[in-house]
Amino acid sequence: MKKHLFSLAAAASLVVVAAPAAFADLLDDVKARGYVQCGVTEGVPGFSNPDDAANWTGLEVDYCRGMAAAIFDNPDAVRYTPLTTSVRIESLSNGNIDVLSRTTTWTMSRDTDLGVSFVGVTYYDGQGFVVRAADGIASALDLDGAAVCIQAGTTTELNATDYFAANGLDASNFLTFNSRPETIQAYLDGRCDTYTTDASGLAADRTKFPVPADHIILPEIISKEPLGPSVRQGDTRWFNLARWTLYAWIGAEELGVTSENVDEMLGSDNPEIMRLLGVEGDFGAPIGLTADWAYRIIKHVGNYGESYEANVGPNTALALDRGLNALWTNGGIQYPMPIR
Template identity: 80%
Template sequence: MKKHLFSVAVATSVLMAGTSVAQADLLDDVMERGYVQCGVTEGLPGFSNPDDNNEWTGLEVDYCRALAAAIFDDPDAVRYTPLTTAVRFESLSNGNVDVLSRTTTWTMSRDTDLGLSFAGVTYYDGQGFIVRSADGVTSALELDGAAVCIQSGTTTELNATDYFAANGMDASNFLTFASRPETVQAYIEGRCDTYTTDASGIAGDRTKFDVPGDHIILPEIISKEPLGPAVRSGDTRWFNITRWVLNAWLGAEELGVTSANVDEMLESENPEIRRLLGVEGDFGAPIGLSADWAYNIVKQVGNYGESYEANVGPSTPLGLDRGLNALWTNGGLHYPMPIR
């Protein structure tokens, strides 16, 4: 019996050692390569959108930049791969991208069946509908029998089907399209009465319309869509980096640390701020990063609130109030885990 237990212990140790080596691979590869390969939306204002010079901006892009700042002390050490809904998970699984930061909803099936791990939530969203103001529709409950454009292979399709069925509405005129641009274009061309996707995405798309004011987003939100970055499962160190970058980004806002005052905050007596900025303790070493990894995020990218206001907030064309995306201290859902 003792011999058997010893053999099991040895086998377990070997397995754990092998796992540790495997877990170190992606960070090592990324550092050797010199940049993070980030999978993003094909082009969605406020979240991940390229300009004419192929410079990417947006809330999800800023997460990628924060990741690069933490690893390389350089927020520009990122390359972006625009991905359609149909290929996003395959692209992550086969290693074409290191992290997926692309309006992707965290669901149980994705978390358990696809070999993915979600680092957290960057944006709490919900599915909505957009219609032409001239049609006089004021509620999604008035869309019985309407032609609805939907992107196939998304949670959007199932949510809309469930919503119509639950409300006794005719869903026979649903039109599905392979990509987001095709879906939006079909609506613009008048092939459907409405299209449905995450409400934030609709707000972003509307900014590109010739006359945004001719279209209204209906008040009903028919689903929960917690959007966040995902990585391949099985690489604990890389997963921890992606998760704690998000927590530090949010935590900096909670502690009042901004890109403008971060250097002054190095002298703070607040132990939480001192740990965040690497003045006290070394929380970078366990995940393979320098002690000032979170300082680099705030200094070079800003905190979550700064990114939100710059990309999707009330003063931007999207005009999105914080709402659920406020910190828990302000009535929202964002609750950063403590660095200690």
């Protein structure tokens, strides 16, 4: 019996020792380091894409810039790590990055089995297909037996398999590739009749095709693809900071607070705006930030609508309508949680 009790005590002491390492406060580490380490794509226009001088822009980049603005009052206090699909979640769970903001679909298995937690949705998407206009394909239902280029290890592969099976289409000619660039190049080289991924990704990739107008995106959307940022599990304060950065970003648009009028809005008598901008209450303290944390995001980065229009909206090369990504008050499903 004594031996058994000693073993239990020893095991308990091991748990106590291990706990601080497993639940370390990342915000303190980030503040000491001086920047947020953000995992992004290898280059998807409109979402996360570098220019020739390695300056990153995009909707998902703006989210990371918002986190840096909230923490440091400096949206440029970010370093970007381009990640392939196969290593993106492992890189986050292993601590190589602080946040993953990289066209990643929020699924149950990813949210429960892989040591990461999704904080919300930056873009509601769905999977589509792109084809050569000259081939005369008008619908995904015309793809029976078609050679399909797919990136391996993605929800894309599973969705396409399900769609072909549900519609009695021959899926024997699926070709998978390890990276997005390889997949796209195989399609451009004529090895496949179609290339499939998230519809926003197709629109982004098409802007890089030699003649974008030679390719059309088919009308069918075959899946739900809620794309959003994620953080490692086990650090509640960092998770809350990441989540409320997103909601402040969206909430600012709902309240009509922009990068251009945010200073004027400091004098608003609207209680919601006063709480958002830190004029009333201190909602920054519980997440380790100053009271004006959301003001910093809006001042430096703008609200969600500003970022959307600048990066992927109708007046950009991607020309993506707001659709589901419009605010709930405008017929979409983007919905910020209340700051109160």
